Each structure stands twice: as C-alpha cells, then as structure tokens.
Amino acid sequence: MAFTEYTKEVWKGSVITSPLPPVLVSCGTVEQPNVLTVAWTGIICTQPPVTYISLRPERFSYDIIKKSGEFVINLPTEELVKAIDLCGVKSGRDTDKFALTGLKAAPSSELSAPLIVQSPVNIECRVREIMQFGTHDMFIADILKVNAAKELLDSKGRLALEKAGLLAYAHGDYFALGKKLGSFGYSVKKKTKSKNSKRKG
C-alpha cells in the first residue's frame, strides 16, 4: 500500500478531532423539555456502557442536567442538519427550540428527560460524575437504554443504521456520510468464493 505522505506545520494545541457526531442532547421533562447540540461526546467504556457530554456552564441546559442528573443523546441525521445547527446557536433561555425547529419531545423509557422523536436512535443517560476542565465540564454518564427506530430494523431485527443518513461534524462543517468502505474486521476476513459465480480469475 502506498499512501499520500504529508509534511507538517506545527500549531499550538486545539480541538481538531474529526469527524464527530453533532448530537442533539435533550433534557428537562416532556412537559418542559430543552434541547441543545453537542459535538463534545463519545464512548468511554463498552461494558458497562459509559458515555459523556461536555458542556459550558453558561449553557441553559447545564443547570437542568446537573440538577436532574439525566439527559438523552439523540443521534444526528442529514435531514435534521438545520435544526441541529439552530439548537447549537440558540439558547433555551429565550427561544422555544421545539417550536422553532419542529423537533418533538416524547417520553423516554427510564428517565424523566424526553427523547427526540425525529432522531433514529436515542440514548438514555444517567450522570455518574461531573469533572471540571476549563471552558467545559464533562458529564460522565451510564447508558441505561437505547431507543432504536423500528423503521430501520431489518428482517433479522438488526438496526440498519447505515440507512439513517447520519450526520458528521468536522472542523466547523456538517457532512452527510458518504460511501460505505468496509466493516470492522474486513481487512482480515477470508474471501468466500460464490459457488454460482461465473467469473474466473
């Protein structure tokens, strides 16, 4: 394999990790919901399943989540890109983001915090620890439940997430996911020849 080789310019440290998921985080209650967009999220541990979101203390949702100890991570899709951007720049202090965007809050399974109906996957989280770092505090949380879109389940009950039209965030820009290039482990899988193949060589 021969790849492009890059020469480098050295910059001071900055938060350039990409691509990240610009998730919708919902909190509060079904009756009094709030939602904001967060790209500072990811997986901390597989088993038990642990995640985090990092928030600026000045965000309206910060106190709501700190007090309730609950939030829902709603995975982002292409279709929702404008709503996602709006929920990142507007504040629930002075804007009803649900009325503004058309997003709908509905009950989750274990939490008082609602899920977003138009997101294909909603991840119910309970805060276990808050850590301070500077501009952002990290809310480390257990993943209690996952709500998966029935519309995306295939005949075997597997979630066909590749059909969800997921959205990525990279260096200030939003991107649709493009071509699927492989699956985990594909580089070491033995190729099985199709018995009915007519092609040779």
Added chain:
Amino acid sequence: MAFTEYTKEVWKGSVITSPLPPVLVSCGTVEQPNVLTVAWTGIICTQPPVTYISLRPERFSYDIIKKSGEFVINLPTEELVKAIDLCGVKSGRDTDKFALTGLKAAPSSELSAPLIVQSPVNIECRVREIMQFGTHDMFIADILKVNAAKELLDSKGRLALEKAGLLAYAHGDYFALGKKLGSFGYSVKKKTKSKNSKRKG
C-alpha cells in the same frame, strides 16, 4: 420543517454513538513505534484543549502509553481505511503493523511518541489522568500540539480539512464523508445577495 418521525424499540444500554472517528493512535518511540485504532475518543474541553482515548488494558499499547504518558492521535482518511482496520484487529505484540500496512512513523514536535506521516492531522497528547470503568480505561490527556498537513493549507493558511477525505465509523462500518451540508452557524446567517448575480427571483 417536517421530518421523519420514528417509533422506537427499547433496548438495553449499548455503545451505539455514531459517527465516531476511527483514529490511529501512535505511541512508543520513532525507533520502536506502535500504532492501534481507537474509536473511543473525543473532545472533553475546548480551552485548555483536553481529549481522551479509552483502551482495554489487554491491548499491547496500554502499558506503553501508561508508562510513557504520551500518545499521538492521527486523524483517519478514506485512503487509509484498510490500514486502519488492520491496526484495529492486529496486535503489536506479534505483528509489525508498520511493515504490514506501509504506515510510517516520524518524530512529533514535543513528544517521544511518533506521528503517522500519512495522516493529515496529528494531535500530540500528554496523559493527565487514567480512570477505570470496566472493559476500558480512559486516558484523559492535554492536547499539546497539532501537526497540520501543509498540503491542505489554503492561501490564507487555513486548514482545508474538507479536502482530506476523512473517514467515519458508525455501528461497525467505515464511511467516507459525503456532501458538505453547511457550516456551524449557517442556520442564522443572513444571506448576502451577490451583486453580480444575473439570476432573478
């Protein structure tokens, strides 16, 4: 705005957050480098810039990073997808992943840990804390420096990361980034009419 509304099936908690960056993490030294693929990474704090990677203690790189307190996060590209998959399934204990994949290690600016030449962005990290959660330990780290590909700098010195062909990981699959759909804040930007536009209405 009217969006698709999904009905949900409730599952137990799992690590379904997507899309995530399947980064190459390099460690060790230029003379004795190792590299592994990690998708459990993200940004914790903007200022100071803080990141993390989560590793299983049984991974070969775990002890190397724990001892040195250093690693480099190398952003993933389409071109490297097979190398990235190999570095996720093979172990440095019994495989020279550099010989196997053609990836090259080169000196970073502040660390003994090397960077990967064929990655367009290399993020130099120093561990500040290790936290245990279960299958994975989280290495929280300060971002000391960013190495940016000169080949991707535009005439204003801005990194045109959208030209890097970044790679995303979602629910077991690798995807190229597709169409750019907008930039942060685009939903509230006032549209400026082009003075030279000949189109009307």
